[in-house]
Amino acid sequence: MTSLPASMTAIAIREPGGPDVLVPEARPVPQPGPGEVLIRVAAAGVNRPDVLQRMGFYPPPPGASDLPGLEVAGTVVAVGPGGDPELSGQAVCALVAGGGYAEYCLAPVGSCLPVPAGFSMAEAAALPETVFTVWHNLFERAYVREGETVLIHGGTSGIGTTAIGLCKLFGIRTIVTCGSGDKCAAATALGADLAVDYSGQDYVEAVKAFTGGKGVNVVLDMVGGDYVPRNLECLADDGRHVTIAFQRGAKVEIDISQVMRRRLTLTGSTLRARSAEFKALLADEIHRTLWPRLSNGGWKPAMDRSFPLAEASAAHARMQAGAHVGKIVLTIAD
Numbered sequence: 598m599t600s601l602p603a604s605m606t607a608i609a610i611r612e613p614g615g616p617d618v619l620v621p622e623a624r625p626v627p628q629p630g631p632g633e634v635l636i637r638v639a640a641a642g643v644n645r646p647d648v649l650q651r652m653g654f655y656p657p658p659p660g661a662s663d664l665p666g667l668e669v670a671g672t673v674v675a676v677g678p679g680g681d682p683e684l685s686g687q688a689v690c691a692l693v694a695g696g697g698y699a700e701y702c703l704a705p706v707g708s709c710l711p712v713p714a715g716f717s718m719a720e721a722a723a724l725p726e727t728v729f730t731v732w733h734n735l736f737e738r739a740y741v742r743e744g745e746t747v748l749i750h751g752g753t754s755g756i757g758t759t760a761i762g763l764c765k766l767f768g769i770r771t772i773v774t775c776g777s778g779d780k781c782a783a784a785t786a787l788g789a790d791l792a793v794d795y796s797g798q799d800y801v802e803a804v805k806a807f808t809g810g811k812g813v814n815v816v817l818d819m820v821g822g823d824y825v826p827r828n829l830e831c832l833a834d835d836g837r838h839v840t841i842a843f844q845r846g847a848k849v850e851i852d853i854s855q856v857m858r859r860r861l862t863l864t865g866s867t868l869r870a871r872s873a874e875f876k877a878l879l880a881d882e883i884h885r886t887l888w889p890r891l892s893n894g895g896w897k898p899a900m901d902r903s904f905p906l907a908e909a910s911a912a913h914a915r916m917q918a919g920a921h922v923g924k925i926v927l928t929i930a931d
């Protein structure tokens with residue numbers, strides 16, 4: 598195995614604040630422990646939770662790196678004690694609980710997946726966070742199935758674009774909401790069956806019209822607040838409502854009799870703090886079920902823009918400006 602440097606460049610959060618608090622720093626290259634591998638990072642995905650962490654609203658869970666970055670793609674360069682030496686040299690993408698904005702990153706072996714055939718490192722780095730989140734929430738918690746219809750808010754977000762893609766792969770219809778006509782056009786081009794511009798149209802009425810008054814089977818909600826009672830109006834009988842964020846507030850007022858009369862299910866989850874064992878089970882299911890379809894050219898993530906690692910602050914500024922469509926990625930020159 599090639600020898601590793603003692604230190605690396607990473608992007609640290611100097612203090613809570615705006616994009617310019619992201620600063621390059623020299624850090625020791627971490628050593629993998631049992632059950633871990635060290636990845637030489639080629640690309641790292643940028644996600645909204647990284648922005649929240651930078652602002653001081655989303656601290657890393659206990660034991661996680663203080664560096665931002667929840668997903669990477671690269672080459673395994675070291676394997677922890679007792680690990681499979683065959684992993685060394687493999688091209689992987691990985692879900693990590695932090696530390697992705699760096700030249701080297703530790704990952705639990707169970708959270709690594711092979712880079713799908715035909716994917717660039719940047720495309721592979723754009724997969725783990727949104728694929729794991731969408732897979733668990735839509736397919737496992739809301740048990741959506743072929744022939745059903747899902748309402749997805751934030752249709753052009755990283756999460757939204759992945760949800761459109763995965764639903765299309767599995768024969769599920771999608772209605773999305775977006776904040777502009779341009780974003781609606783982008784979401785439709787990515788495969789959404791209907792895109793509703795919420796700045797000028799009532800999405801509840803649009804959903805009712807599109808579904809012939811029946812409603813959708815599932816809502817994937819990242820908005821919360823006053824959206825939740827309106828989302829429940831969109832649900833068909835036996836519908837499932839999944840909360841993954843609450844950008845318009847955590848407190849909601851709903852008519853609970855709806856839940857009884859129409860047998861609705863309210864659920865939700867957050868991925869980062871889940872155990873390594875849970876993430877390994879999820880990775881295994883995704884590998885068996887989704888990966889064969891990706892390698893056959895079935896779906897690739899919608900890529901917005903790539904920035905060099907040193908320009909992480911510009912990547913965050915772009916995400917915060919909100920004009921992006923799909924995934925923003927940091928790349929590291931070899």
Ligand SMILES: NC(=O)c1ccc[n+]([C@@H]2O[C@H](COP(=O)([O-])OP(=O)(O)OC[C@H]3O[C@@H](n4cnc5c(N)ncnc54)[C@H](OP(=O)(O)O)[C@@H]3O)[C@@H](O)[C@H]2O)c1
Nearest residue numbers: 644645646730751754755756775776819841842866867868
């Ligand atoms: N629970 C979990 O495990 C988990 C994991 C990953 C991400 N998340 C959450 O999922 C969300 C999306 O993450 P991402 O990385 O994909 O972020 P992103 O690409 O920055 O997307 C954020 C989206 O939120 C929409 N939005 C913002 N404010 C809104 C409002 N007031 N009303 C309606 N829509 C609004 C924006 O759409 P418009 O510009 O069209 O309004 C945008 O598409 C974030 O809230 C993130 O924290 C949760």
